[in-house]
Amino acid sequence: DQQVKQNSPSLSVQEGRISILNCDYTNSMFDYFLWYKKYPAEGPTFLISISSIKDKNEDGRFTVFLNKSAKHLSLHIVPSQPGDSAVYFCAAANTGNQFYFGTGTSLTVIP
Amino acid sequence: NAGVMQNPRHLVRRRGQEARLRCSPMKGHSHVYWYRQLPEEGLKFMVYLQKENIIDESGMPKERFSAEFPKEGPSILRIQQVVRGDSAAYFCASSPGGTLTNYGYTFGSGTRLTVV
Numbered sequence: 001d002q003q004v005k006q007n008s009p010s011l012s013v014q015e016g017r018i019s020i021l022n023c024d025y026t027n028s029m030f031d032y033f034l035w036y037k038k039y040p041a042e043g044p045t046f047l048i049s050i051s052s053i054k055d056k057n058e059d060g061r062f063t064v065f066l067n068k069s070a071k072h073l074s075l076h077i078v079p080s081q082p083g084d085s086a087v088y089f090c091a092a093a094n095t096g097n098q099f100y101f102g103t104g105t106s107l108t109v110i111p
Numbered sequence: 112n113a114g115v116m117q118n119p120r121h122l123v124r125r126r127g128q129e130a131r132l133r134c135s136p137m138k139g140h141s142h143v144y145w146y147r148q149l150p151e152e153g154l155k156f157m158v159y160l161q162k163e164n165i166i167d168e169s170g171m172p173k174e175r176f177s178a179e180f181p182k183e184g185p186s187i188l189r190i191q192q193v194v195r196g197d198s199a200a201y202f203c204a205s206s207p208g209g210t211l212t213n214y215g216y217t218f219g220s221g222t223r224l225t226v227v
Contacts (some may be wrong), residue, residue: 002153043117043221089154
């Protein structure tokens with residue numbers, strides 16, 4: 001019962017170009033969404049979040065877009081840098097006690 | 112101001128042994144969450160604890176798994192009689208408050224359990 005799905009296991013992008021990572025969810029009760037970044041052998045680190053009352057949140061090179069009607073969110077990274085190479089997880093929550101995570105997308109930024 | 116500390120980083124156990132995973136939350140954080148990441152999967156919620164209380168254990172397997180967060184000391188995730196399917200990365204996270212949507216988590220670096 002995967003309530004949060006990341007259908008692209010991997011993505012390769014040239015340095016300087018835009019990276020777009022996608023995430024779909026099934027539970028319409030989710031009202032808070034986050035993106036985490038994970039390097040090998042480390043724990044996930046918080047990147048950016050968005051609540052359901054917004055459709056866009058921007059933080060430097062990172063922008064998250066939320067389309068509630070489509071139950072879809074995306075993370076845009078522009079310009080992409082080699083240090084952005086990592087696994088990106090999207091996560092969703094309602095007022096409960098847990099986040100539901102996707103399976104991750106491995107981003108490789110090619111210098 | 113240390114982050115979330117998990118130990119050991121790597122743990123190897125034979126089938127049937129016990130595994131004990133420790134997590135010390137960030138200073139000032141009183142809420143602890145345990146997640147498990149199986150190979151090729153995302154992180155799956157296991158249990159949410161506050162000091163001396165289990166708040167939500169809906170993600171914990173019904174048998175062999177237990178968790179505690181005592182008044183003093185780290186949170187412990189205990190797996191009895193481990194099997195090969197328990198091999199995974201176990202992540203602990205902490206937060207300062209219980210209103211989840213006000214905070215992200217801060218994760219530790221994880222404990223990689225290998226059952227041989």
